[in-house]
Amino acid sequence: MEKIKPRTLSGFMELLPQKQAQFERMLHILRQTYALYGFAPLDTPVLEASEVLLAKGGGETEKQIYRFQKGDADLAMRFDLTVPLAKYVALHYGQLTFPFRRYQIGKVYRGERAQRGRFREFYQADIDIIGDGQLDIINEAEIPSIIYRTFTSMGLQRFKIRINNRKVLSGFFASLGLQDRAGEVMRTIDKLEKIGPEQVRAILLDESGVSPEQAQQILDFITLPGGTAGILSALAGYKGRDPLLDQGIDELQTVARYMGDFGVPDSHFAIDLTIARGLDYYTGTVYETTLLDHPEIGSICSGGRYDNLAEYYTDKQLPGVGISIGLTRLFFVLEDKGLLNEEPPACPADALILPMTDDLGPAIALATRLRAHGLRVQLHCEKKKFKAKITYADRLHIPFVIFLGEDEIRQEVVTLKQLATGEQVSVPFDAALETMQAVLAAREQGTVIRE
Amino acid sequence: MEKIKPRTLSGFMELLPQKQAQFERMLHILRQTYALYGFAPLDTPVLEASEVLLAKGGGETEKQIYRFQKGDADLAMRFDLTVPLAKYVALHYGQLTFPFRRYQIGKVYRGERAQRGRFREFYQADIDIIGDGQLDIINEAEIPSIIYRTFTSMGLQRFKIRINNRKVLSGFFASLGLQDRAGEVMRTIDKLEKIGPEQVRAILLDESGVSPEQAQQILDFITLPGGTAGILSALAGYKGRDPLLDQGIDELQTVARYMGDFGVPDSHFAIDLTIARGLDYYTGTVYETTLLDHPEIGSICSGGRYDNLAEYYTDKQLPGVGISIGLTRLFFVLEDKGLLNEEPPACPADALILPMTDDLGPAIALATRLRAHGLRVQLHCEKKKFKAKITYADRLHIPFVIFLGEDEIRQEVVTLKQLATGEQVSVPFDAALETMQAVLAAREQGTVIRE
Numbered sequence: 001m002e003k004i005k006p007r008t009l010s011g012f013m014e015l016l017p018q019k020q021a022q023f024e025r026m027l028h029i030l031r032q033t034y035a036l037y038g039f040a041p042l043d044t045p046v047l048e049a050s051e052v053l054l055a056k057g058g059g060e061t062e063k064q065i066y067r068f069q070k071g072d073a074d075l076a077m078r079f080d081l082t083v084p085l086a087k088y089v090a091l092h093y094g095q096l097t098f099p100f101r102r103y104q105i106g107k108v109y110r111g112e113r114a115q116r117g118r119f120r121e122f123y124q125a126d127i128d129i130i131g132d133g134q135l136d137i138i139n140e141a142e143i144p145s146i147i148y149r150t151f152t153s154m155g156l157q158r159f160k161i162r163i164n165n166r167k168v169l170s171g172f173f174a175s176l177g178l179q180d181r182a183g184e185v186m187r188t189i190d191k192l193e194k195i196g197p198e199q200v201r202a203i204l205l206d207e208s209g210v211s212p213e214q215a216q217q218i219l220d221f222i223t224l225p226g227g228t229a230g231i232l233s234a235l236a237g238y239k240g241r242d243p244l245l246d247q248g249i250d251e252l253q254t255v256a257r258y259m260g261d262f263g264v265p266d267s268h269f270a271i272d273l274t275i276a277r278g279l280d281y282y283t284g285t286v287y288e289t290t291l292l293d294h295p296e297i298g299s300i301c302s303g304g305r306y307d308n309l310a311e312y313y314t315d316k317q318l319p320g321v322g323i324s325i326g327l328t329r330l331f332f333v334l335e336d337k338g339l340l341n342e343e344p345p346a347c348p349a350d351a352l353i354l355p356m357t358d359d360l361g362p363a364i365a366l367a368t369r370l371r372a373h374g375l376r377v378q379l380h381c382e383k384k385k386f387k388a389k390i391t392y393a394d395r396l397h398i399p400f401v402i403f404l405g406e407d408e409i410r411q412e413v414v415t416l417k418q419l420a421t422g423e424q425v426s427v428p429f430d431a432a433l434e435t436m437q438a439v440l441a442a443r444e445q446g447t448v449i450r451e
Numbered sequence: 452m453e454k455i456k457p458r459t460l461s462g463f464m465e466l467l468p469q470k471q472a473q474f475e476r477m478l479h480i481l482r483q484t485y486a487l488y489g490f491a492p493l494d495t496p497v498l499e500a501s502e503v504l505l506a507k508g509g510g511e512t513e514k515q516i517y518r519f520q521k522g523d524a525d526l527a528m529r530f531d532l533t534v535p536l537a538k539y540v541a542l543h544y545g546q547l548t549f550p551f552r553r554y555q556i557g558k559v560y561r562g563e564r565a566q567r568g569r570f571r572e573f574y575q576a577d578i579d580i581i582g583d584g585q586l587d588i589i590n591e592a593e594i595p596s597i598i599y600r601t602f603t604s605m606g607l608q609r610f611k612i613r614i615n616n617r618k619v620l621s622g623f624f625a626s627l628g629l630q631d632r633a634g635e636v637m638r639t640i641d642k643l644e645k646i647g648p649e650q651v652r653a654i655l656l657d658e659s660g661v662s663p664e665q666a667q668q669i670l671d672f673i674t675l676p677g678g679t680a681g682i683l684s685a686l687a688g689y690k691g692r693d694p695l696l697d698q699g700i701d702e703l704q705t706v707a708r709y710m711g712d713f714g715v716p717d718s719h720f721a722i723d724l725t726i727a728r729g730l731d732y733y734t735g736t737v738y739e740t741t742l743l744d745h746p747e748i749g750s751i752c753s754g755g756r757y758d759n760l761a762e763y764y765t766d767k768q769l770p771g772v773g774i775s776i777g778l779t780r781l782f783f784v785l786e787d788k789g790l791l792n793e794e795p796p797a798c799p800a801d802a803l804i805l806p807m808t809d810d811l812g813p814a815i816a817l818a819t820r821l822r823a824h825g826l827r828v829q830l831h832c833e834k835k836k837f838k839a840k841i842t843y844a845d846r847l848h849i850p851f852v853i854f855l856g857e858d859e860i861r862q863e864v865v866t867l868k869q870l871a872t873g874e875q876v877s878v879p880f881d882a883a884l885e886t887m888q889a890v891l892a893a894r895e896q897g898t899v900i901r902e
Contacts, residue, residue, distance in 0.1 A: 007538075
């Protein structure tokens with residue numbers, strides 16, 4: 001028979017089992033953390049009607065989308081989880097209870113040009129809190145605490161959550177008389193970290209028609225010194241110039257104050273007035289999260305407050321706040337930078353049983369008993385040499401091998417070998433179980449990420 | 452702005468939050484059970500190159516597939532998890548350790564004609580054990596115990612796992628001189644339950660050119676009486692007629708014997724010599740699982756032993772055994788038949804905190820403290836009337852509401868209200884935590900399915 005060469009499309013992540021186990025641990029931590037904050041899991045189709053998915057239309061997104069006809073239907077694969085959420089909330093509005101807190105972890109698709117670290121299929125992990133007509137500012141303070149807990153639960157320590165408030169920027173620009181150029185100016189100052197203040201000044205002067213005095217005021221404003229306390233106190237001095245600016249300053253103050261109560265240590269967040277997040281979508285607090293040692297990879301978790309989740313589908317005003325983690329890219333980066341914890345190595349089983357008798361009954365009973373105690377167990381009954389079976393356990397990093405022969409069965413013991421130490425004992429079931437549980441509990445301590 | 456009507460494509464399941472929570476519990480049980488048996492989680496792309504996905508080609512599948520061009524690429528959405536597994540094992544053969552045990556739970560796509568209970572996007576939950584060149588029969592006995600544990604963990608009791616062995620059928624047909632019509636005859640007897648013995652006889656005589664004597668022998672064989680023990684003992688009497696038949700009988704005997712050791716009670720399995728599973732793919736033990744009270748919905752978990760997983764991609768012989776659960780359809784059927792347990796109702800949080808002070812600091816600290824104990828907590832700080840906040844908890848079935856006002860803060864207590872009973876107490880944190888943990892532990896006892 002002629003063979004087809006097996007291959008996986010470029011831009012599609014496909015992991016070997018041990019890497020997959022690490023990825024699954026990240027998924028598990030995300031689900032668990034989001035649940036602690038009262039978010040309900042949600043799942044929506046990967047395929048939607050194109051007119052629904054592209055209601056907003058236009059732009060780069062539309063070019064990247066996987067879109068096709070099937071029969072009469074014009075279909076498209078989702079390119080993010082926000083548009084499906086908007087559709088979901090608009091469609092099921094009458095059956096939902098607000099504020100509606102949902103998390104969704106799922107694959108999204110973008111037919112981009114393939115390059116290293118860019119994916120065409122990737123997981124996003126999103127949380128959003130959607131209000132019906134209104135949503136309290138406190139929600140904007142809770143979000144960073146979820147970011148903090150998520151990453152520290154994974155073992156990440158050296159990161160910073162940077163926050164800003166779009167009202168502060170818009171209001172300040174308005175106070176300078178630049179309200180009709182606010183979007184443009186925001187996109188420019190968003191590049192400060194990348195291109196430096198003089199480049200920003202040049203673009204503001206040359207392309208946005210900002211006066212030298214205004215440019216200086218903008219640069220002074222966005223680089224206010226003194227950390228969180230210093231910036232907040234300096235901002236207080238700007239009050240009274242513009243109502244939107246005042247509101248933004250109040251919101252920023254409230255968020256910063258409550259973030260501490262929510263458990264985010266000062267070391268892990270900063271007010272950064274240069275953060276604008278490109279999208280016009282955002283209207284209040286915005287977030288970015290950066291790795292202190294790898295600023296070059298950009299934000300690993302971003303989001304913000306918006307006023308109209310579903311304006312393309314409904315007249316209902318649905319304000320919300322949300323964040324998104326690009327999980328596939330994050331995993332790629334962590335691996336690339338050597339930040340994935342390889343110790344202890346992930347393994348598909350806690351124990352491998354090697355039956356040494358023709359009758360497999362006692363070995364099967366032993367496996368069933370261990371599983372009843374929550375241990376992950378494999379039986380190895382293949383016709384292979386003893387050494388090959390030990391190699392199998394070694395290669396899969398299974399920590400324990402259990403031998404069960406005539407002697408053990410007669411003496412009502414099991415022979416337990418810990419591969420890492422080579423230690424081997426013949427002990428009754430309960431003693432073996434206790435030993436294994438202790439070692440496995442210690443292995444559990446390891447985090448997914450190790451800096 | 453003109454609005455686009457939000458809608459979800461027909462044939463695509465999209466659940467409301469409470470139903471989604473039930474579905475997630477099923478997913479959780481599947482992951483947990485598969486892990487206990489030493490299966491590693493695997494994830495493969497939803498999109499593959501069409502030539503890879505359709506290597507086998509032809510048939511009904513190809514018409515149903517979602518296939519499209521993007522740039523130069525001819526792409527297709529996966530229609531099952533078996534072909535991607537075959538590709539994966541052939542592609543990564545050198546980096547895998549055999550026997551390779553993997554589970555995969557993911558969405559697959561078939562552009563079928565839409566009808567009630569048929570889905571175009573649906574979850575499959577698959578496990579497979581793949582050997583390199585060989586795979587011991589013991590694996591075929593372990594699989595039913597995984598089916599048994601999976602469904603009983605969900606709360607299902609009234610089901611039966613029916614097993615057969617393709618070698619028994621093929622061998623028996625060969626002993627009658629019908630080896631070149633084996634596939635045809637198998638497909639006919641597979642319909643016995645649906646059309647009855649006389650219809651089967653008629654088809655065998657009219658369409659397959661089987662003699663009346665042969666047809667009688669076939670009918671006698673596939674309806675051997677006496678249950679597992681009776682059938683096995685009767686089969687022993689058929690030995691010596693054909694080597695394949697003999698091998699099949701031995702295998703069936705081994706599987707039946709070890710299934711008991713693996714913990715499948717006699718009440719939950721049966722040998723059924725009519726089961727053939729249409730596909731030529733299977734070569735040994737085959738499985739079907741039916742609900743005793745709803746035979747009309749057919750098998751909810753099927754699979755079997757095969758000899759060549761990846762013959763379209765590689766010359767390597769990769770025998771395996773696996774099963775698949777069509778999870779989306781199963782969920783639909785369970786709901787349709789009223790078998791989903793609605794008590795206690797699923798909820799997104801264990802406790803809702805209602806701060807009664809302007810300063811939210813103490814309420815936030817309380818939420819953080821409860822979350823540290825693993826409780827799922829929401830804060831309700833919206834500007835809503837008290838009654839509306841209680842209604843919110845009621846609608847979401849959140850079991851506990853906690854009030855925190857000036858009095859409570861001064862007296863270092865919390866006021867805890869259990870909505871189901873109306874009971875309300877003001878007690879210190881530890882006492883409140885204990886009460887909540889006890890009630891929540893009791894709620895945890897409920898299974899997903901209730902017959």
